[in-house]
Amino acid sequence: MAGVELLSDQGYRLDGRKASELRKVQARMGVFAQADGSAYIEQGNTKALAVVYGPHEVRGSRSRTMHDRAVINCQYSMATFSTAERKRRPHGDRKSSEMSLHLKQTFEAAVLTQLYPRSQIDIYVKILQSDGGNYSACVNAATLALVDAGIPMRDYVCACTAGFVEDTPLADLCHAEESGGGTTLALALLPRSRHIALVQMDARLHQDHLDMLMEAAAEACRGLSKVLDGVVRQHLQEVSVLTRD
């Protein structure tokens, strides 16, 4: 039996999307009252929750304190029930530390940390359900949570994955597509300035194809930024209606 056909001749993917189409994105901001900022996002079946505390004084060892900017502390985790197979996920395993590090790098590039010297910003993200593109869902959720917390940023950070199948770049891969072989590229973009906050790819890809893939991922990120922008405006409207009275 042959493996799954990721892209049909008619140009439809496994779940019926076309090559450049994103999954359905739904998001909410301010889901927790106790935190300084929080957000929940669904990208297809990938669901992530992000919570932001700070800026506040540096906790723990004082040595980490930066005199010219804020320290960003990220913690990534996956719920035990987030994948098809139930699995205990201990804190600080290699995969999640790596992901935490990536998130930290991403947001250090986006948050105006120099406004808060000698302080710390905590970002906690949890994957509630995983169906491909965990990193991008985390970045998008964290962006919304940071906006909710009112922490100034250069721009939204929008992240999206892109894969490469049969010489066609596919945007926003689901789990089946990610595991179906081929290359996956994750890109975090500051859409307005088109600066790249982070790009990651860990499979082989010929150089000639890289530009095409990056362009597809960037296009997907720009699409996402519109959605996120809509969510933020919607949220602001709701909040302002509440506070007007």
Next chain:
Amino acid sequence: MLKSKTFVKKTRSGGVMKIVREHYLRDDIWCGSEVCVECKDETPVLQKDACIESNLCTFPHYLIPDTNVVIQQIDILEDPLIRNVIILQTVLQEVRHRSAPIYKRIKDAIHDKEKHFYTFTNEHHRETFIEREQGESANDRNDRAIRVAAKWYSEHLSKAPDAGDLKVVLLTNDRDNKEKAEKSGLIVYKCEEYVKSLIANPELVDRLALTSDEQNEITGSRVVFPEHLPLSKIQAGIKSGTFLQGTFHANRDNYLEAKVYVHGEGDESTEVLVQGLLNLNRAVHQDVVAVELLPRENWVAPSSVVLIDDAQNDEDAEEEEAEKKVRKALDSKPAQGSTLKPTGRVVGIIKRNWRPFCGMLLQSHIKESTRHLFTPADRRIPRIRIETRQASTLEGQRIMVAIDGWPKNSRYPNGHFVKSLGSAGDKETETEVLLLEHDVPHLPFSQAVLSFLPKMPWSITEEDLKVRADLRHLTVCSVDPPGCTDIDDALHCRELENGNLEVGVHIADVSHFIRPGNALDQEAASRGTTVYLCGKRIDMVPELLSSNLCSLRSNVERLAFSCIWEMNQNAEIISTRFTKSVINSKASLTYAEAQMRIDDTSMNDDITKSLRGLNKLAKILKGRRIEKGALTLSSPEVRFHIDSETHDPIDLQTKELMETNSMVEEFMLLANISVAQKIYEEFSECALLRKHPAPPPSNYDILIKAASSKGLVIYIDSAKALADSLNDAQVEGFPYFNTLLRILATRCMMQAVYFCSGMDSDFQHYGLASPIYTHFTSPIRRYSDIIVHRLLAVAINADSTYPDLMDKHKQAALCNNLNYRHKMAQYAQRASVALHTQLFFKNRGILNEEGFILFVRKNAIIVLIPKFGLEGTVFFENKDKPSPRLSFDEEGPTLTVEDHPFHMFDKVKVTISLDSSNIQHQKIRMALSEPVIPGVSVSMPETEPEAKKPKLDR
């Protein structure tokens, strides 16, 4: 644009994993019809006046076949008459799941613009997607999906303003499905009904595959096979180890015996023997089957009996007789522990590997009968029962037939007629058959391919000269067999001022013309190799390249890829240089011409001097190579002298080898090895190399036995030991013995294969005793060389790389194809030689020749005739004659016929004639004439009086 609704589809795979997938439904999937105004399809596929004239459907209509119709009746759907067909995604997915070759064929049909096949993505369409209901099986759900889609189409099309009476017609063979479809108001027919109703195309009916309904009527025979196990049970059995999975290989010589190659973990693989009709259980050559091992006491040894299924009629009386004979043969030999092989029986088929088979019709004895037996050309394929009304026209023709199924109560599989190739025995037809049977792509190159050829008149440009070394001043010449037009190598040799020699091998620069990825390149990659048949060449690249622009002909400027060494007088390499170049060959010689120049001391021109230098170095190189343990093997090769008018063979001779042959070969080997080292150094992950694995010691058993019968010992510990002991193996007064032994040794060897260096760790070339090897020197006729050229060009910065070249998985896939094509090309070549041998003997009558026994079988000996390089079987059992007393000794091996023992290498005389009693398998018949055994040997043919006279005198 995207209006999507999220659906959740649950599937279970393997254990109890729940997989949740999104399923988007869209409303921008168009119906693909020209009449529709609602859909915004820019290039509709389905025509407005979709007319296939039919008695049943007098209105224009689109066809919607269901999955089974596509799988079973693909031959019908491929017919140019059938157009305007809607293939639903549900159907396409099911086909993909169930049969890869048919999936490929239906996809080809969809891509064919003339056919107007449209794929409707119904699973993602908002109105045609359905969910599986409680208690509904997956199949039922798919059937319902097909009906819903058909219903949607009929309603959708009726809304179109100028649709007229355009309708959709559902084709299904499933009774239940048909009823339900009729109930919902669809027009639905069985495939047979529909095809039979077609006007002006009666022959299409013959192509109808028989479906299960009909099979019951046909078979009244008693042979009942055991039921095949369902796939789930097979899988469970394989997992628990009670069954083994493997590829089924029918025995060419004995239709009641087969081997199943079981692929174990890693490289380990075992063979399981299967004997007897019931144990074979309807498996066909190349199927993937599940076998169950029999208990050890039922194990048998492979029979050495040659048994051909040549019963002339449908009945089974003779079958039983034949089977009895086998059993007798089996029983007669008490089981010897050492020769017993694991024996099993086929319990189920995991994957059928049926393709259309070439062969001939065996007419039924009853005149008006429409059911006939078809005998495939490949003896490993069983005969096939087909139904046709054109039997009388098909008589004596080569036809193609596809198998549809093999019900358990039928002695033969059922099939249907595909097409006719031409009359049998005709050289053109027979060549076509052997090309088809060996899967050699031989159609003319398509326009798309030809469009990538350089425009004529072509000449070398200034830019070419700028980037290439100009070697036009060198005395380069080529040495090839006579009549060669695709010259891909040329040589030169000159003395340098420091006393060293400069030797250059110049190879046609094919990769300059064939750019990666275009249609020309893809076609060449798929063909893999040029196939040389007798008097015919099937080119890998179009003739303009192979015989003109790339061919290094004399006195024209050509682009080349050169490998230039500086060597001292002892043939030790001092430096190696690779460069793209421009050369101007001064002479294209044949081997004989070159040899004459070297030998003729009066000639002292540059070309001759160059040849002498090359020859001297080649001898040193060869000596060094043999010192290292390179094998010199032998296989009888023949050349035909072909009549220039009729293209019939008029004479036959074995190929002669001259010093110059080995001179050219030596430098080609050297170039290949140098290039292999270079590309491996540069690209350790993706170099395309060639290896020749050392054979397992058991392969040599026959060789050792044969040599020990003459009191000689063959050492097989290493290639070197083998080469030495082969050199020492001489028998007084029997000069041909050594050649015979080398022929045997050749058959013990493994196949040399291409591989990608990143996928393998063993690079050894056993036969050439080289640690690394590749093919660089024949890019006109081998695709592997083109890849090697590209790699080398990148390595010396002469060309740019491209993605697929660096992808080791794609390279490995390419290697697999090349290996397959090379193997098939070799078989096709052999078959072509056999065909021409037959044509040759057809015109000669009966000949009497001397030969040697190559193998001894239980009821036959296999004789090699050195004069013609011809191998044939002498049977000692005849249907119409009582068998002589035979006794077979496994150890010798020796066959004793009426007190006369036959050993391997015995000299015998045989008469050779062409047996055309069976026009399908015309064969060379050999009969023993000396030693004279009463009742067995035949007398000398009367056409040769010289041979007969001395006998009378005695």
